[in-house]
Amino acid sequence: ETGVTQTPRHLVMGMTNKKSLKCEQHLGHNAMYWYKQSAKKPLELMFVYSLEERVENNSVPSRFSPECPNSSHLFLHLHTLQPEDSALYLCASSQQVYSGTYEQYFGPGTRLTVT
């Protein structure tokens, strides 16, 4: 496996379900990100993990709960979601350094539908 992988690629869940999205990066990076991409809306940064510590949480509802057990894996735990949470969820990774910005590499995304 190379690059950034995400599973599952598609997920349909009811509002009372609990599910998790998984992301794995094989690039040796030290930062990982969750984004939400909804139709006709800009890409929204949800969470940032750097060196396995959460460094950013952009006012995301508590029904979304991230977990970063190590620098290669990132999870997004979902519970009691709303239909408006239906979107493409993208994971990305990068090598963060204080002296500059390194590009992010994206996974293919998980298409989530909440019924």
Added chain:
Amino acid sequence: AQSVTQLDSHVSVSEGTPVLLRCNYSSSYSPSLFWYVQHPNKGLQLLLKYTSAATLVKGINGFEAEFKKSETSFHLTKPSAHMSDAAEYFCVAGNQFYFGTGTSLTVIP
């Protein structure tokens, strides 16, 4: 604060004609700038990046972009559009990775 503005939400070109996708950034200094492409139901792929080296940046698939500080612009160009270029394009700026709202490129056969 940094931000990016993609001036066109939709661009339509004929196959074989030039492509111009416009991006302006707002920053008090020269930021890092990127262009990404997203094909339908796919993740984002890096096309090219500017990090204060050469102002004309060449990317993959024949795309290039020119950093113009005087105009605070970083427009994406390609001399000849191909059908496979039809996709959504995002301009991204800065250490905080500010995304533009995207430009949808349609290529007419």
